[in-house]
Structure formats: C-alpha cells, structure tokens
Amino acid sequence: MGAFCGVLFGGCTEVAHRHEEQRPNPYLTSDTRYPIPLSASAGKEHRAVMLQHLETIQVIVNALVEEDYELAKGLTESHLGFFMHRQAMAQQQPEKFPAAYHDLAMAHHEAAEELARVIPTKDLKQILPPFNNLLKACVACHLEYKVRDAS
Numbered sequence: 001m002g003a004f005c006g007v008l009f010g011g012c013t014e015v016a017h018r019h020e021e022q023r024p025n026p027y028l029t030s031d032t033r034y035p036i037p038l039s040a041s042a043g044k045e046h047r048a049v050m051l052q053h054l055e056t057i058q059v060i061v062n063a064l065v066e067e068d069y070e071l072a073k074g075l076t077e078s079h080l081g082f083f084m085h086r087q088a089m090a091q092q093q094p095e096k097f098p099a100a101y102h103d104l105a106m107a108h109h110e111a112a113e114e115l116a117r118v119i120p121t122k123d124l125k126q127i128l129p130p131f132n133n134l135l136k137a138c139v140a141c142h143l144e145y146k147v148r149d150a151s
C-alpha cells in the first residue's frame, strides 16, 4: 500500500512540476505579463467580451453534451470566430494592443474556426483536439498579457 501511494504521489508531483515549468502562474510566481493600457470603458468592454468567451465555452460544451451539433457549431463561429473579433475590436481601442496580441487573438479565432469545421463530424475524437487547441489559445494569451487601467 505504501509503495502504491509513493508511486501515485511521485506521479502527481511530477505532473505538478511539469505543469509549473510550462505555465508559470503570474499570481504565484513573478508577474511577467505585458500590461495593455486601456481606458476604463475599453477595459470594461474587454472584460465583458472575455466573460462572454468563458460562458460561450460552457454553452458549447453543453450543446455537445446534448448532441446539438448545429448549435455548437453556430455558437463557435458567431461567438469565437473572426466575426466576433471584428465586433470586439470595434469597441476596444485596437491601436492600444501590441501586434503580438493581435497575433494571439487571430490564432484563437483561427482555432475556433477549425473547431467549427469539425463539429459536423459529430465525432468527439475529432472534435476534442481542436477544442483543446482553442483552449490552449485562451491560456497562451492570458500568460502573456494583462489589462492595466490607463484612465
């Protein structure tokens, strides 16, 4: 039993360690995120879009659970695809965001478009990898940037 726990625990710490190496959490280690100075209203707008992103992810997963693939595809396209990008940028002082931020945003929208393309297969084995890539794109940007109140 002891040996079993040791193996298990060793495995867990190894996973935790690897996790830490790849993704330093800015609240637990030094915060190296690049600050984007936005006015109070643009910052609010930005956060509103972000909260909606997370909500959209939940509703998409819900649609997949209920096997409503059409809804899942529609939401992915309209809420996370390039259409959303154009809408969001119109209200968020795009000139304040560095070029690399726009690249990460575009990678995120591209990942969403790719996900939307495979949802009609109704095959979770095909849907999950691009879904994972979409979430990776969220995480990648959060590790690089934060919003700073510039008003």
Ligand code: HEC
Pocket (backbone or CB within 6 Å): 047, 050, 051, 053, 054, 055, 057, 080, 101, 102, 104, 105, 106, 108, 134, 135, 137, 138, 139, 141, 142, 145, 146, 147, 148
């Ligand atoms: C191109 C960059 C980028 C991408 C892609 C991105 N985010 Fe964000 N997100 C940010 C930034 C910057 C913040 C503000 C972080 C801060 O200032 O602490 C943020 C904040 C958030 C917040 C917190 C909102 C609040 O109320 O403060 C949530 C939730 C969130 N994002 C969800 C998501 C989800 C889900 C995705 C992917 C579907 C995503 N984001 C993709 C840049 C991004």
